[in-house]
Amino acid sequence: xxxxxxxxxxxxxxxxxxxxxxxxxxxxxxxxxxxxxxxxxxxxxxxxxxxxxxxxxxxxxxxxxxxxxxxxxxxxxxxxxxxxxxx
Amino acid sequence: xxxxxxxxxxxxxxxxxxxxxxxxxxxxxxxxxxxxxxxxxxxxxxxxxxxxxxxxxxxxxxxxxxxxxxxxxxxxxxxxxxxxxxxxxxxxxxxxxxxxxxxxxxxxxxxxxxxxxxxxxxxxxxxxxxxxxxxxxxxxxxxxxxxxxxxxxxxxxxxxxxxxxxxxxxxxxxxxxxxxxxxxxxxxxxxxxxxxxxxxxxxxxxxxxxxxxxxxxxxxxxxxxxxxxxxxxxxxxxxxxxxxxxxxxxxxxxxxxxxxxxxxxxxxxxxxxxxxxxxxxxxxxxxxxxxxx
Numbered sequence: 001x002x003x004x005x006x007x008x009x010x011x012x013x014x015x016x017x018x019x020x021x022x023x024x025x026x027x028x029x030x031x032x033x034x035x036x037x038x039x040x041x042x043x044x045x046x047x048x049x050x051x052x053x054x055x056x057x058x059x060x061x062x063x064x065x066x067x068x069x070x071x072x073x074x075x076x077x078x079x080x081x082x083x084x085x086x087x
Numbered sequence: 088x089x090x091x092x093x094x095x096x097x098x099x100x101x102x103x104x105x106x107x108x109x110x111x112x113x114x115x116x117x118x119x120x121x122x123x124x125x126x127x128x129x130x131x132x133x134x135x136x137x138x139x140x141x142x143x144x145x146x147x148x149x150x151x152x153x154x155x156x157x158x159x160x161x162x163x164x165x166x167x168x169x170x171x172x173x174x175x176x177x178x179x180x181x182x183x184x185x186x187x188x189x190x191x192x193x194x195x196x197x198x199x200x201x202x203x204x205x206x207x208x209x210x211x212x213x214x215x216x217x218x219x220x221x222x223x224x225x226x227x228x229x230x231x232x233x234x235x236x237x238x239x240x241x242x243x244x245x246x247x248x249x250x251x252x253x254x255x256x257x258x259x260x261x262x263x264x265x266x267x268x269x270x271x272x273x274x275x276x277x278x279x280x281x282x283x284x285x286x287x288x289x290x291x292x293x294x295x296x297x298x299x300x301x302x303x304x305x306x307x308x309x310x311x312x313x314x315x316x317x318x319x320x321x322x323x324x325x326x327x328x329x330x331x332x333x334x335x336x337x338x339x340x341x342x343x344x345x346x347x348x349x350x351x352x353x354x355x356x357x358x359x360x361x362x363x364x365x366x367x368x369x370x371x372x373x374x375x376x377x378x379x380x
Contacts, residue, residue, distance in 0.1 A: 021375075023306050039320045041238070041328070044146045045377040052377075063149045 007075050010054070014071045017049060028071040043068045050074060056081040099124050100264070101177045103168070103194055104184035105136035107330055107368050108211055111239035112183055113162065114143035118240055119268045120157040124172070126165050133164045147240045154269070168198045179207040179264055181233065186336040188215045192223035199224040207257045207264070209233050213329075214280040214288070214337040216344070217250035228254030231261060234281055237328050244271045248281050279344035280337070287325075288338055289349040292356065294322035298373075299355040305373045323373040327366035331359045331373075 011028055018026045022038065032038045046068045047058050056078060058067075067077045100116045102109050105127035113123045117140065127133050140162065147153040165171055180202055182194055191210055199208060208230045210220055221227035232248030245265055249258055258274070265272045275281050280288065294308050303311070309321020318325075326334050335357065341350040359365070359372060366372030 039324060040150060041241075041320070043149060044142070047145070047149070048377050059145075063145060065149055065151075068149075 007079055010078050011071055011075050013053070014074055018071070021045075026071065028075070030071075031069050032071075033065070033069060040065065046074065050078060054078050054082065056085065097122065098176055098178040099163070099172075101126065101171055101180045101198075103127075103180065103182045103198065105132050105164075106183065106185070107237060107333075108235060108239070109181075109183035110136050110139045110143065111237055112181055112211065112235055114140050114147065114238075115235075115240040115268055115270075117160040117162060118144060118147050118153050118157070120154075120160050121178070121264075121267065122160040122163070124163045124165060124177070126168055126171060128167055133166065137162070137164070143238065143240055146238065150241055152241050168194075168201065171198075171201070173201040173203075176203055177206060179209055179261060181209045181211055183211040186213060186215065186333055186340065188219050188340070191215065192220050195220055195230070196223040199226065202229075205229065205256060205260075207231060207261045209261060211235055212248075213284045213333065214340040216279055217248050217277050218252060221250055221252050227252035229257045231257050232277070232281075233261070233265075234283060236283075237330075243269070244273060246281055246283055247272050247274045248277055249274055250277045280341045284337055285341065287322075288334060288341060289347065291322045291326050291329075291334060292338055292349065292351075292353055295326070295355045295373075296353040298323070299353055326356075327372035327374055327376075330366050330368055331356060332365045335360050 015026055015028070026032070033040050033043070043065055050056060051058060058081070062077060062081070067073050099122040101124045102113050103126050105125050109125065113125050116123045125133065125136065127136065144153065144159065180198060182191060184190055184194055191212065195208060195210065202208060204226055206229065208224060209232065210217060210230065211233045213234055217230060217232040221230050224230055227250070231250060231253045234246035234248065236242040247261065247265070262272055279285065297303055297308055298305055305323050309323050312318040312321045320328070335352045338350050338352045341347065363369060364371045367376050370376050
């Protein structure tokens with residue numbers, strides 16, 4: 001597991017990224033793609049953003065929309081993939 | 088290049104043009120196990136297309152649109168129609184180049200003699216009447232139109248345009264191909280913009296005009312159309328997906344053929360094209376994007 005400080009940092013960065021992109025504030029547990037939220041096409045931008053920002057590769061079973069539905073889910077995935085890459 | 092004719096399920100789809108729509112159609116076909124020969128004569132386009140197809144397949148997987156029971160088809164890239172293995176007998180040829188009737192007619196006329204009669208020659212277009220292109224080939228009965236939406240691999244319905252001279256055999260073969268690609272097909276008659284563009288494109292033009300006149304922001308126009316009217320993405324984000332340059336081309340096609348002033352592209356759309364802000368594919372349109380896709 002990454003430290004809580006690292007995860008909090010990723011969380012804050014993602015919230016800032018989303019706010020900048022959508023001109024809307026978000027909370028860590030809000031479903032990005034639920035009614036009134038983002039187009040699901042935005043999910044691929046999130047994939048690209050996470051991969052380039054955190055030097056990870058999202059592939060195989062990780063590549064599914066549920067991993068991008070909330071900031072919390074993305075933070076958990078980034079943490080897991082970074083840990084796996086460091087093993 | 089020669090080879091024996093392939094079994095129907097192994098026959099490749101030849102896609103002419105590796106721009107946004109050519110890439111999308113190629114991705115859709117590969118995802119459904121159909122081999123594709125992708126042709127583009129412009130230097131440097133095919134390597135970019137290859138990357139976009141890879142991204143498209145990932146996107147399809149993420150959105151649950153990649154069939155799990157199918158092995159992804161094989162992609163062949165060639166830089167000239169003469170390099171296509173025509174002797175293998177492609178399942179169909181889909182022309183997906185720029186929305187320009189003269190160019191489309193020229194390309195179709197160039198490849199038609201190499202294609203076995205009876206093979207569907209399909210022009211993928213958002214607005215150009217199919218019968219305008221039929222004169223360019225010797226077999227107008229083999230010509231028909233498709234209007235795939237973007238991204239083709241995510242949108243399950245396809246508008247299939249039957250020109251006045253389109254034959255039953257071409258229509259049937261194209262329907263079979265689209266069935267294999269698991270698309271829902273709606274057959275419509277030939278007209279400028281057919282159904283979807285005739286209805287949607289003037290509406291997007293109006294949405295841009297509303298922004299131009301200062302009535303509301305881009306974000307608020309889309310939020311209202313999504314939240315109040317159930318539009319899945321909002322008209323201006325849709326414009327970014329279509330490609331604002333393509334949208335303007337299509338609006339001109341509609342305007343010149345119908346005289347409808349609502350189809351004359353507004354200044355905001357024209358300025359975005361002048362500035363190179365073509366939408367998602369250029370990284371900026373009404374919105375900005377993490378990376379051109």
